[in-house]
Amino acid sequence: MIATIAGWVAPAATMIAAMMTAANLGARVTGWGFVVFTIGSIGWSTVGLTSGQTNLLATNIFLTLVNIVGIWRWLGRQRAYEEGAEAAAEKSDRSPRARLVNATGFAGLPLVTEGGEKIGNVVDAMIACDGGRIDYFVVGTGGVAGIDQQFRALDADAAQLGKDALKLGISQARFEELPTIAPDDWPAEPPPAAVA
Known part of the structure; x- marks a missing residue:
């Protein structure tokens, strides 16, 4: 009976946890993904123990320990960092x-037109070492789930950074005229056409 339940719980938990951690939706979701991974690895350990598969058992005992480290990192340390940053941002409102x-909040920030229409997301920001000024944002548009984006x-001067979005300071047509860049080869500086 226990082996049958574990045989159903283990793969379901593993698949759900994989989706939760792969989505990269912040420390809380990722941390809970590791909790679900732990349930899955305990289930797999049970399957290995009850079926005499010592390799499956040993592997999943090790994975349970790895998942516990993931829980500590994402629900403990990283969550505390994110909450500290959120507290500073809220205090700055007053x-x-x-x-x-x-700075870590740039990734995923919506890119919107002056009218508020979402046209993409911020992937990252490049910051100049001399003075700490944002030089440019890398933004992704189009595609589905990051595919064909x-x-x-x-240029940072062609956008206005807000609490919940990055607003274009240039027209959408002008933005779309900017040259595309490879996801793994970003420029040393933004193209001059980006400056508002």
């Missing part, structure tokens, strides 16, 4: 200084 946005370098 401060006379400029609004703060955490086009990437462009958008």
